[in-house]
Amino acid sequence: MEIAMIDKARSVIFAAAAVGLLAGCSQAEPTETISEDQAVRNVVLVHGAFVDGSGWRGVYDILTARGYGVSIVQNPLTSLEDDVAATMRVLESQSGPAILVGHSWGGTVITEAGVHPNVAGLVYVSALAPDAGETTAGQYEGYPAASDFVIDVSEDGFGIVRPDRFQSGFAADLNDADAAFLRDSQLPIRMSAFESKLENAAWRSKPSWAVIASEDRAFGEGMLLGMAQRIDAEIVDIPGSHAAFITQAAAVADVIDRAARHVSNRTQDHASSQAATSGLSLPPIIGAAKAAEPLKAGEKIMTYVTTRDGVEIFYKDWGPKDAQPIVFHHGWPLSSDDWDAQLTFFVNQGYRVVAHDRRGHGRSAQVSDGHDMDHYAADVEAVVEALDLRNAVHIGHSTGGGEVARYVARAKPGRVAKAVLIGAVPPIMLKTADYPGGLPIEVFDGFRAALAADRSSFYRDVASGPFYGFNREGVEARPAVVDNWWRQGMMGGAKAHYDGIKAFSETDFTEDLKAIDVPTLVMHGDDDQIVPIDASAKLAVKLLKKGELKIYPGFSHGMATVNADVINRDLLAFIKG
Missing domain, CATH: 3.40.50.1820 (Alpha/Beta hydrolase fold, catalytic domain)
Known part of the structure; x- marks a missing residue:
């Protein structure tokens, strides 16, 4: 036939x-x-x-x-x-x-x-x-x-x-x-x-x-x-x-x-690289990587930088290289793919957009150690130095918001123009004496136990339930969105994700927020079931020198995906403002 x-x-x-x-x-x-x-x-x-x-x-x-x-x-x-x-x-x-x-x-x-x-x-x-x-x-x-x-x-x-x-x-x-x-x-x-x-x-x-x-x-x-x-x-x-x-x-x-x-050259560079040390006040293992070799016109490359401690960090770099860069920092346990709706929007607006996969996440190396905020910020510095990004806007979601706070607070002069925290974890998620409204340690112990017992099912449950608010009455679930969240999570390493729970829940960003001296937009949904707004955004904005809080009624933790049109519009206005 x-x-x-x-x-x-x-x-x-x-x-x-x-x-x-x-x-x-x-x-x-x-x-x-x-x-x-x-x-x-x-x-x-x-x-x-x-x-x-x-x-x-x-x-x-x-x-x-x-x-x-x-x-x-x-x-x-x-x-x-x-x-x-x-x-x-x-x-x-x-x-x-x-x-x-x-x-x-x-x-x-x-x-x-x-x-x-x-x-x-x-x-x-x-x-x-x-x-x-x-x-x-x-x-x-x-x-x-x-x-x-x-x-x-x-x-x-x-x-x-x-x-x-x-x-x-x-x-x-x-x-x-x-x-x-x-x-x-x-x-x-x-x-x-x-x-x-x-x-x-x-x-x-x-x-x-x-x-x-x-x-x-x-x-x-x-x-x-x-x-x-x-x-x-x-x-x-x-x-x-x-x-x-x-x-x-x-x-x-x-x-x-x-x-x-x-x-072959990458392998040799990995074995012998002695990259220049970073300007951040962070652990001595931190350093920028050797930049990728120049491309011919019209070509793209699978791009990585290698940190001084030998970790390969994958990143995307799209748009005109002379345009203002926007750097996106993803949340736990995802990858740079979680920013698809923003990357495509802003590159079409004429910006240079950069997004990396955190160590142990996505396509970056699944290393055993270094899953803490100091290393996360150092890895950002490696990408920034390799690409020589200046006057950049750094946008972080959830754990990525903590990464932004730690990096921006210690960045070299001229590197950062503005910052945005979306559904972000600062100042600290864990209940402490200074922050009695935080979540008890038992919540995060439960995360660790669920991940260790059945990571695949745990990730599916998070994505199909509270992350996007699909567990709310009257909210229509989007299976493709759930599948994409699960896919990104399963790409990364279980060890990195397990250790990352401590990083996003127990790191105190109080001093980082106080040190940030660039305009910072704090965006948060008031129905965020992952990072409750009262213990995060409403406190974080009070610590920022130039902070602005924008609250989205009824929006979930995953609002950058399921409400991308609204979030992208407000991000563009802030960046241009």
């Missing part, structure tokens, strides 16, 4: 999910043989659907000439599990760290298999990049169908590209003879593979690159760009069709080579 990509039926979504190509390649001379001390010397290539691994011949020839050991996976195309198993077998055979490369459907495979310890980095070549819990088919939601791409599906559930659409669908820049050979030598893929949910998303913990072909008619440039941006890959645009890994083999090989050299 025929399935056309123009059809929006779900079975069509499956069909487009995997395009791989066979033989033939553009040739190029090697640029430079890799040095003997380069750490990453292996490359594993994973093909897409409908073909076998011989389509990588051009890339293989270039990389082996440069001194790389290159292995090519032969996917059986019978299921996601089978293809991942085939890739894992090849990864097991590597003599050291490798760059794992996937084309098209191969992107799904490397996303799952890339958690293997031998994988140092990922390269997506016109490839899919689902998240854990997602399917390949689901990646098409929200994007227009590719009308030139058509799949024939047999009665036994296997599919191939319809012969009369093969060249126009994804090999338009391949000569007629080579396109005909690929067309007539197709390997069918079991279409149900595109419905399999992934258990892992390697791009969340491994640096990633994405090669996007400008004339890709199988996926579309917009879809590829959207996936690449979501995974924070370094993006490299090249001319060509979906078959660009054949027709533009030299360009693809260059990206793989660059990825291997970059990861």
Whole structure:
């Protein structure tokens, strides 16, 4: 039977999910043989659907000439599990760290298999990049169908590209003879593979690159760009069709080579870095990291800084580099992804937006120690110094508000213009003699016990209940919001989150608040069930020299997400004011 990509039926979504190509390649001379001390010397290539691994011949020839050991996976195309198993077998055979490369459907495979310890980095070549819990088919939601791409599906559930659409669908820049050979030598893929949910998303913990072909008619440039941006890959645009890994083999090989050299340099920097010490009056372990190497125009990079105590901190840095920076500090136990609604809003307003994953959270290193406010503030300083952020507005939510207070109070002159505390923990959450209205220690002991017993269920209960106020009568729950909160929480480390409870509940920010001398907006919902307003915002604003309190009737702790339109409007007014 025929399935056309123009059809929006779900079975069509499956069909487009995997395009791989066979033989033939553009040739190029090697640029430079890799040095003997380069750490990453292996490359594993994973093909897409409908073909076998011989389509990588051009890339293989270039990389082996440069001194790389290159292995090519032969996917059986019978299921996601089978293809991942085939890739894992090849990864097991590597003599050291490798760059794992996937084309098209191969992107799904490397996303799952890339958690293997031998994988140092990922390269997506016109490839899919689902998240854990997602399917390949689901990646098409929200994007227009590719009308030139058509799949024939047999009665036994296997599919191939319809012969009369093969060249126009994804090999338009391949000569007629080579396109005909690929067309007539197709390997069918079991279409149900595109419905399999992934258990892992390697791009969340491994640096990633994405090669996007400008004339890709199988996926579309917009879809590829959207996936690449979501995974924070370094993006490299090249001319060509979906078959660009054949027709533009030299360009693809260059990206793989660059990825291997970059990861190798990061490894060497990590081992030998003696970053300059921080200007903060904080523990001596604190220091700024080496900044990421300069990018070429139009490129992005999976960005980290390394603190002086060797912790890799992931950050996002979007927008014009000469614009006023806004730095976002997330809450416990989340990541910079919790600021999606603010990052997109303010970058579209022309600001430079920066957000990092706190140590032990999100994509940052899951280290055992340093989960306290001094280290949190020091990690912020590392990012600020690496990016040389000046005149910045620092916005913190919940625990991130405490992080802002600790950092801003001790920041170097000229670094901070304004600060914002949203549903923030200062001055202190714990009941003490100085703050008798705080919460008793038994509350936080309960947090620790619940996390240790069943972190996954605990996080689900927090997100579906008090965090967003979904437990209130008449409030309609938003399952996708709950799922996103849970996803972010489960990305981080249990040890960091466990220790973080003490950091956000027992740290006293009284002196920090008194020391802040920049205009500070305190925003709080009066129905915040996580950080009660009477013991936090109403006290904090009295300690600030230039504080302003804005109370939101009926708003929850998660108001920056569920009431983003209101919060963004007021943030913009404060920043411009």
